Amino acid sequence: MPDHAGPPGTATTGAAPGDGSTGSRPAPRRWAVALSGLLATAVALAVTELGAGAVPGARSLVLAVGDAVVDSVPGWLERAAIATLGTADKPVLIGTVLLVCAVLGAVVGLLGRRHRTAACLAIAAVAAVGVVASFADGRTNPLLAVVVGGLGAAAGIATLLVLLRAAPHTADTHADADAAPATRAGSAGTPDAGTGEARGVQRRPFLQLVVVAAAVAAAGATAGRWLTSPDRVEQIRAALRLPAPAQPAPPVPADADLGIAGLTPLFVPNEDFYRIDTALTIPQVDSTTWSLSIGGMVDRPYRLTYAELLAMPHLEADITLACVSNQVGGQLVGNARWQGVPLRALLDRAGIQRGATQLLGRSVDGFTAGFPVRTALDVEDAMVAVAMNGEPLPARHGFPARLVVPGLYGYVSATKWLTAIDLTTFEDEAGYWIPRGWAREGPVKTQSRIDVPRATAPLSPGRQPIAGVAWAPTRGIEQVEVRVDDGPWQSARLAAALDVDTWRQWVLEWDATPGRHTLSVRASDGTGETQTDQRTPVAPDGAAGRHTIQVVVAEA
Ligand SMILES: Nc1nc2c(c(=O)[nH]1)N[C@H]1C(S)=C(S)[C@@H](COP(=O)(O)O)O[C@H]1N2
């Protein structure tokens, strides 16, 4: 009696290690090969995850595929997905990629039932898709992607071969008495069944290997995710000490924040600050291995580590950041105190070459945003920021470094998880959103918003504030006016101005009378320009129009 305690099938597969017919030899059971393929794919993915976590500059192939999907779907579909799925769009996408991998894995296993070489090649092909997706968005070092993908494929193929050899057969002449009894003899309904031999299904050794493969996959994936986990980067971030800025922001006047209940605070706390980005998962960038390169059309390209960036003289500035997708009256705008290195200092050191017209920021996640070189040099306080409201940038707002440029919408300027600043031209390369239907240049439009009263809140008659915020970064807010119903435009009281780049709170005391009322606001910026009444949609260059709300005041 042959001993099959070792990897079963070693004696029988020697004749047909690869493709080709297995002759009269029984084929492994379908469920077993499907499971083998699934696990082989899982092990392959886990190894790529581990590689992505362990090697700086490498990145998850699963996420690369997800991002490639996001990048290649038409803009309208991306917006529709965001509209219908909301913040669930990203988990749904990643889940879909994993599900497709699982199905492909099972199919690969079934293929491996009779065609092992083909199945091995199929696993390599799945890994290759991930590698190619990594090339496409250019966010990983291509060589690292090949290495990580290759290791994953090798691990997957090895797993597949081991499991296929061990997979129980529909009929097996070498039935092992210790294995599960042949209770299902004849029930499989395969052509091989019913040879009259004792049919043992060698399940136990196979299932042991299944457990091992599943454990390897789970451990690899967990370790890989841990290495890039928020917890780890959060620990690094929490231990950081920021230098005192060489050029601190001017003191905040006492009456810069009116302190009205329900009114957005002058500085939006980091936890409440709006977040907009295309990232599937918040990039967790290790500041100890991160660096920023300054290159392209410059005389002296160079690279800075995080420590070097911290060692340069810092500037502190209060800058209101706005999203081009902000609707009139919307919440995609916020004000924070930023600290970082002035862009001009970084550019002077590199020496900008004649002909460079665009400064393109590149993110570790492949996102890019570009704006005129002139803006980078002329707009005071444009910076590579490392801190937000007195703490290192939160991961979701771009840790370890991001661009902040007063007066420009985020989509053309505020690159988070910044990894490179390239001097180029607008003809040579366009930022992420430009080919997706957004304007090449994105100056922030003068806007104002009513925060108080809330349109939905029940109001009682009598004296109460109408209050909100108004912004026109780089130009400043000169005047805010409020109109009740068809009355005259009345000047609101403005909070003290911090800076032209900072929004201003405003308030108008209103003697509310019972009934339904329409409240409108309009701001005038430092150039004397007043907000237009003409509403335009957010695309292509930001919403225009005045915020108007309806309120109902109860009877006394
Ligand atoms: N890497 C990266 N940076 C990015 C984006 C992005 O999608 N990816 N979105 C930009 C846009 S559209 C805006 S409005 C701001 C928002 O910055 P916040 O999320 O810190 O508020 O980030 C900008 N920087």
Ligand SMILES: [Mo]
């Ligand atoms: Mo944005």
